[in-house]
């Protein structure tokens with residue numbers, strides 16, 4: 001394999017000037033796969049910027065956790081996300097981030113999250129009431145509806161069921177930016193494309209939802225301890241600006257529902273493709289729940305259900321890559337990585353690496369039953385280190401409860417032949433088409 005002066009393998013061949021921009025834009029997942037075949041730290045060029053694909057769990061652990069001070073989220077990511085999210089928890093850095101995380105962390109304490117169990121099962125049951133035997137449903141939309149409702153009722157203490165369609169449409173408008181043709185990546189930033197304009201429409205719609213949320217809870221925040229009240233009180237006491245309040249709420253509204261709804265969509269799809277696993281899941285749920293609705297106490301006995309969700313997030317990680325910028329020169333696997341370089345750490349590749357997973361393309365929840373000796377960061381659907389997902393406990397609890405509640409009454413079947421899903425690479429990996437399935441009453 002060819003070595004560069006900086007040490008380590010050369011990247012994939014690209015074109016003059018545009019580098020790997022077109023290969024990347026055509027199919028980022030396939031592009032990552034090609035890069036990963038070349039080594040564990042592989043350079044590539046997109047849109048005039050230098051990236052490295054980092055695929056060894058030990059390096060990922062250094063970047064996200066043990067040596068996190070040498071890396072930051074960086075301008076690249078801020079530019080990608082801040083048009084929508086502003087400077088909320090996901091996009092801010094340094095002291096501003098630390099202060100926000102400290103303020104919000106208590107609303108994500110284990111006891112607080114566990115107190116949302118009933119809201120979670122209630123919203124799942126509500127969806128079940130809209131399903132009947134043989135009625136085809138778009139599972140991604142159904143899951144999104146449930147997770148938006150749960151988020152609003154738990155963290156925002158209000159029901160925004162009437163906004164679900166607005167949020168879904170806005171997410172589509174914002175997400176479409178990721179599908180803009182590769183050539184737009186080469187345009188100067190100040191040239192607005194039709195995709196930018198569509199995204200702006202989405203942002204405006206989300207802002208409308210947030211304004212309504214704040215309005216509904218005005219004057220009713222004292223004495224409550226959910227996320228919205230915590231932020232409203234901080235705003236009223238002059239600790240955070242109106243802009244920060246807005247940015248935080250948009251961040252939680254978007255980061256807090258889309259990811260979990262994708263995890264569940266992929267779970268249902270993989271279960272339908274693997275009927276043996278599905279049967280084993282139903283058997284566990286019948287055994288533990290009988291005719292009941294899952295409670296906190298049941299979760300400890302639903303270990304196969306937990307393994308199913310864990311394995312689905314390995315197979316189709318909703319966040320398919322985490323990105324950092326080197327804030328100083330560093331060495332990774334003997335290669336010099338210069339300050340300012342952008343490091344892409346793809347769960348998509350690491351979770352399917354045969355060094356850590358036997359038969360990685362098989363959906364096999366049982367692999368999580370035995371303690372296999374694999375590096376910690378061979379599995380990192382929620383990222384890691386100080387910037388690890390604040391909603392991890394919330395998301396895991398929610399996914400298991402929704403799955404158990406609905407699988408108690410329904411078996412979901414595929415429409416069509418199954419096979420690998422076509423995914424779009426934005427901030428999340430989302431299906432290019434609605435995921436149509438048919439519920440059968442059990």
Ligand code: HEM
Nearest residue numbers: 089090255256259260263319381382383387389390391395
């Ligand atoms: C299956 C569901 C979820 C997945 C796969 C997921 C994934 C992630 C990942 C990978 C990160 C780290 C990003 C980075 O380091 O650059 C992250 C951060 C974050 N997530 Fe999640 N997430 C999920 C659910 C949630 C939920 C339910 C919430 C809120 C209720 C949430 C809110 C956030 C926030 C605010 C951050 C930024 C944290 C910080 O930087 O301090 N996520 N998430």
